[in-house]
Amino acid sequence: MTSMPGAGRLTPLQIDALGEAGNIGAGNAAIALSLMVSKKVELSTPKASLIPLAGVPDLVGGPEAAVAGIYLEVQGDCSGSILLLLEEESALILASLMVPAESGEAGLTVVKRSALQETGSILSAAYLSALGQLTGLFFKPSVPGFAMDMAGAILDHVLADLAASEDHVLVVETDFIVSGVKIMGHLVLFPDLGTLDTILEHLGVPFD
Amino acid sequence: MAPSVLIVDDALFMRMMIKDILSKDGFEVVGEAENGVEAVKKYADLHPDLVTMDIVMPEMDGIEAVRNIIKIDPGARVLMCSAMGQQLLVVEALEAGAKDFIIKPFQPAKVVEAVRKALTSEQD
Numbered sequence: 001m002t003s004m005p006g007a008g009r010l011t012p013l014q015i016d017a018l019g020e021a022g023n024i025g026a027g028n029a030a031i032a033l034s035l036m037v038s039k040k041v042e043l044s045t046p047k048a049s050l051i052p053l054a055g056v057p058d059l060v061g062g063p064e065a066a067v068a069g070i071y072l073e074v075q076g077d078c079s080g081s082i083l084l085l086l087e088e089e090s091a092l093i094l095a096s097l098m099v100p101a102e103s104g105e106a107g108l109t110v111v112k113r114s115a116l117q118e119t120g121s122i123l124s125a126a127y128l129s130a131l132g133q134l135t136g137l138f139f140k141p142s143v144p145g146f147a148m149d150m151a152g153a154i155l156d157h158v159l160a161d162l163a164a165s166e167d168h169v170l171v172v173e174t175d176f177i178v179s180g181v182k183i184m185g186h187l188v189l190f191p192d193l194g195t196l197d198t199i200l201e202h203l204g205v206p207f208d
Numbered sequence: 209m210a211p212s213v214l215i216v217d218d219a220l221f222m223r224m225m226i227k228d229i230l231s232k233d234g235f236e237v238v239g240e241a242e243n244g245v246e247a248v249k250k251y252a253d254l255h256p257d258l259v260t261m262d263i264v265m266p267e268m269d270g271i272e273a274v275r276n277i278i279k280i281d282p283g284a285r286v287l288m289c290s291a292m293g294q295q296l297l298v299v300e301a302l303e304a305g306a307k308d309f310i311i312k313p314f315q316p317a318k319v320v321e322a323v324r325k326a327l328t329s330e331q332d
Contacts, residue, residue, distance in 0.1 A: 028292060035313040098221070114221035121219070121264075122291055122313055129293025138296050143218060143266050 010050050017203040021134050022048035022172035025127030025187075030176060032122045036115075037097040037178055044175040050168045056155050059171065059186045060085050063152025067091070070120020071158055072144040074128065077137040078195040082127075083158050083188045084120040085151065090183040091116055097178060108148060117146040127172065127187055135202035158190065166191050210236040211327055214254060216247040216270065217262040217289065222312070226260055226289075229316045230323065244268025248276040251284065258327055259286045260319075261306065263297050271301045278305035287326045289314075 010018070026046040034041040057063040068091035070084040086094065095112035098119070108116075121144040128139040147154055170189040175182050191199070200206050213235050217223045220242075227237045239254050241247040245267045251259060259277065263270040270288060277284045288301045288309035298309045307326040310319055 032292070032313050035315060111221055111224065114219050118219040118221050125291035125293055125312075129291075132293050139293065140297065141264060141291075143264055 014205045017205045019048040021131045022046045025130035026174045028126035029123045042177040046174040057151040065151045067151045069154035073142040076140040078198045079192045081190040082124045085186040211257040212238040214239045214256040214259045216241045218265040244273030247273045274304040
């Protein structure tokens with residue numbers, strides 16, 4: 001698109017600004033997660049980057065990797081979608097930490113699915129809240145959807161729902177450590193056309 | 209008699225969590241609803257002392273549900289449950305007639321404190 005000449009070529013300053021939103025968002029997310037699992041949650045330094053759409057499955061080991069995906073749409077001052085990808089093993093560990101009474105049961109029970117879905121919703125809100133604080137923009141998330149599938153299938157599903165989005169997505173990769181167990185999370189923001197321009201402009205680092 | 213509570217949230221997990229917190233503190237959870245439409249219907253049937261209301265839900269969101277509940281009962285006590293960063297929605301809910309709000313995820317003590325506060329607030 002014409003207004004996004006630098007979609008794949010963000011300046012170091014722009015990457016830094018988006019990274020800062022990622023840092024604060026991940027900090028919020030760690031606090032939220034800690035309350036949900038009633039345990040101390042440590043956080044690795046989040047890494048923000050802008051990658052091509054097609055590269056999303058590679059974040060979790062390729063299109064055939066088994067993952068849990070929590071997906072929601074964002075409306076408000078600008079629009080887009082958010083996908084939280086958790087590697088299957090991380091998702092199952094996290095679910096067991098939140099629903100300990102059922103930890104003996106294999107696989108995902110209805111309650112565990114609901115717990116993961118709500119985690120995606122709360123972690124997305126934590127990130128959007130940070131982005132809102134830094135930009136002064138208002139974001140309103142939708143009811144989250146949940147799927148446990150291959151990464152490629154989940155991405156296809158998300159892409160089918162997207163109307164007109166950028167060909168690059170913003171990724172915030174964060175590892176949380178809960179009770180010595182590492183949980184790897186990838187928060188992927190699919191900006192609708194013009195959204196990234198608006199966010200960068202409000203962060204004070206617009207495209208030229 | 210224990211105060212009666214209706215819990216409204218589209219997430220089963222959150223309903224279980226709130227129910228657990230409130231039941232342990234002596235409240236009677238008389239019903240649950242997973243969207244705004246169901247919430248309004250159950251409020252009319254059960255007339256609970258208090259409603260905990262999620263904001264983002266399918267069918268009808270929590271703000272619209274508060275408006276409808278207040279139409280049925282102007283003295284209804286509704287406590288909004290909002291995720292971080294939804295201040296504008298919370299303001300809208302308070303304007304619609306909600307008494308107060310709590311931020312998800314919850315700290316049990318804060319939930320109980322907010323519920324007690326909402327229950328002792330003056331009815332409009």
